[in-house]
Amino acid sequence: MITNILTYLDQNAIRFADKVAIADDRNSLTFAQWKQQAEAIGSVLGETINKQMRRPVLVFVDRRIEGLVGFMGVVESGNFYVPIDCKMPDQRVKLIHDVLNPVAAITTTTADEKILDLIDFQGIRIQYTEAIKHDINKEYLDEIRSKVIDTDPLYSIFTSGSTGVPKGVVISQRGAIDLTEWLVNTFEFDETDSLGNQTPFYFDGSVKDIYICLKSGATLNVIAKKYFTFTKLLMQFLNERKVTTIMWATSAIVLVGNSNILDDNIPHYVKRVFFAGEAMPAKQLKVWMAKLPNAKYINLYGPTEITVDCTYYVVNREFNDDEYIPIGNACHNMEILVFNDNDQLVTVSEPGELCVRGTGVALGYYNNEAKTKEVFVQNPLHNLYDDKIYRTGDIVKYNEFGEIEFVSRKDFQVKHMGHRIELGEIEVAINAIDDISNAACVFIQEKDHIVLYYTTNSGNELDIINLVKDKLPKYMFPNEVYHLTAMPYNMNGKIDRIQLKKEYDI
Template identity: 30%
Template sequence: MLYNITNLIEQSAVRYPEKDAFKCLDDSISYKALDSKADQLASYLLDKGLIRGDRVAIFMNRCLDTAVAFYGILKSGGAFVAIDPFLPLERILIILNDCGIEHIVTTPAQTRKIKLITQKAPFLKSIVGLSENLDVKTVSWEAIFSRTLDDYSPARILEHDLASILYTSGSTGMPKGIMHSHHSLLSLAKLEADLHNLDNSDIIGNFAPLHFDQSLFGYLSGPLVGATTVIFPDSYVKLPASLSALVAKENITIWFSVPLILIQVLLHGHIEKHDFSALRWIRFGGEVFPVKQLRQLMLKWPHAKFINSYGPSELARCTYYILEKPPETDDPIPLGTVWNNTEFKILDTDDQPVNNGEPGELVIRTATMMIGYWNRKELTEKSFFKIEMAPGYDHIYYRTGDLVYENEQKELMFLGRIDRQVKLRGYRIELDDIEAILLKNELITEAAVIVVKKDLEIRELEAVVCLADGAKINADDVIDFCKLFLPSYMVPQNITIMHKFPRTGTGKIDRNKIIELLETQTL
């Protein structure tokens, strides 16, 4: 019976023992090997005193062992916290502290960064995956994989147990951790497999890193049906000529990524040179796909079905829209309709359902709903919209913060945000988060971060700051300061120093005026 996500590989290890579960370049691992290696990692963590629900970090670049880390941590009863190894040290430490990490699972390629982390994280008890000895206990992958499982008894895992915490930009300068249970992730695995009629002949292209929840499709739905998931290393994802050659070579049948990667492949991937006939589905999500480029790509790959996928990480995914043919106009692509096991409402500012076709905030009730934000009870409560069906029995919806309306075809259309969250190159960014970091610098008295349109396609983050009297810092210093605390995609591309901010009538910073000044370069 399937009720937690470790059952996924256990089931496939019985049904398809020798089949490739995951592949990465020349490396591959069968379902049987993955299941037993995950057991070996779990047995080590349990020996080290891990208790069900303990958080364990995955600190890895994209490689085959991410699959072992993912399932090994879960099998131990732990919850995995995938950390972007490209984050600055300060932000990594905040996350480790916030959710009380004691064990990190990593790879030798991350040795340099792990050394820096261990110097500043005395609470760590062990590092898995390093061959080199550090002050903290380390154990190599070779040692893990030579463990015998004689004394190992698998953890008892219930479906509502914590499975993962995913950190995302928070609006206060502190990232917030989205908690998912085995139940919500298993629901996601089933819904996505169903959406694509996935079966064991499929080969899934996994372009997202583990700390980005698009990757859950390959890591969960693949094992559910016994398909093979191909993990694309970082260098391939960033170099479209190599990426497109590898997609063709691996005979990928299902592609799921942010639009940016597809656009790069369209523009620089030399599509004509390769055979993409195996592709059945092209699925994109995370941000809006510019229609012109989407049309071009659909004309190049007429045999594939294209699908827009939408959903905040708090519930992974919730709507989809299948494009039957290349769009004829440049009108935005709908978010579509909610998938199975999911319902929605569109609310006005008084939390009342809007009239047909009127805009409002989208709220979603679904099986893939998060448990809440780790350690943020109030924020969790604020993010839910509850309807009391009877005393003690609520229907709980997640407030997406996305402004939508329903068109005549009953499809949801995206209009924008009700707050200051933006999506840039697929990354979810709270502008307030960046401002909060800027204001941590004592020499900066005021800060406004905005998105500036450079041309039709390029949007960049820029910051305008006011300095304290006598402060002797320049724009580069401010950028360097940001780099200490923020992931690179959140560091403003440009800093403008102003003496005084334009204000609205009520004395608030006039951000629209600042955008206007920056776009017309009149500052």
């Protein structure tokens, strides 16, 4: 039984030593080179952090393969990696840093170094290009490998937090291994496959691309962001790299479908189309299905807290244009429980909260016991032994085919442009602006729009987006902004968000 994700890299560094494993626009590495460079980074880390284990290490990432090498280098050292977007606002990096107190950071560019300076980073700095030249300390790496078990943390990815402080979801080796085994075995990936990665490495959707590559021997091609602006070039890229599988955000699938590029430019080698992140309208998916009728189409669903995905649906029937694709049923070694407000299992067509149990359930939120206890809870069906489930906050229902359909969110957390966002985090950032007296966000699902309402002490309008651009990533920017003379409140003294939505609809 595999207990360490690095076993996949070890095996393929022998089986496919000279085969390209990972490639971007500029560089590529074979499996043997990936392993060698990861071991060098792991050796440097071990020496500089005095052989500490199970501690967080920041890895700066962009649309480049260096981040993937950094990830495996951190795992070689017995620690867990935390992807940091090199374009992330300094303030958000600072918040993540303060939660983690990381022991080290792996940087590639001078811009990465400047971010560490701005957040007053006190840990060890590892420069990628220097680290990969370091001598490999095989004795140390073997010692570390003997101590790692499959419930140890593998990575932490930060999601939005309602208090304005991001939450670091900690995922175990076992969660990632089980996901990888299921994906590769169920969808029959092997060394002849070529993956086209669209999802940024600081989002959990990319975990699938990385670990399918590691286990199966497939080549992982990192698609530069520019290709989604010039979709004709995107199709050329997919064909030149002979990409057989894409695992993209729903929004990316829809973007390409709406561009009409598939009318004249077909990705000839694609045989699997996975989509995830938000509900997929059948109308948009039909564009792809008409142009690539022999491909397999798979809807994947799951929050970061359950190791990427917990349900899947292989599209196997016709849908009307106004329907959404179901999220299906549980992945291997995962169980889905849908509870009503009384914590009873729902009946067919009865909406309820989707909850998950299984090896994919995260270890919790790093250094945040209170938030962990809110959503990682005892299975309400019994109290006979410790049986942890994760409450997703997603409202779903079973259809007449026994498939799960997504309905809505339970709270203020929304899916916007493929990202899970706490509206509260946006409000915290807005309220921190001078002259703001109050701010509230609502989400208009039909338009996929975040709408911000705010009031000011002076009564003057402000250039909100300009004032918040250094505090929030772009995908959290409100799509529409309205200045109010007074904020509506309900009888409980809370902002009346129902009234705000009514005002929007007027």
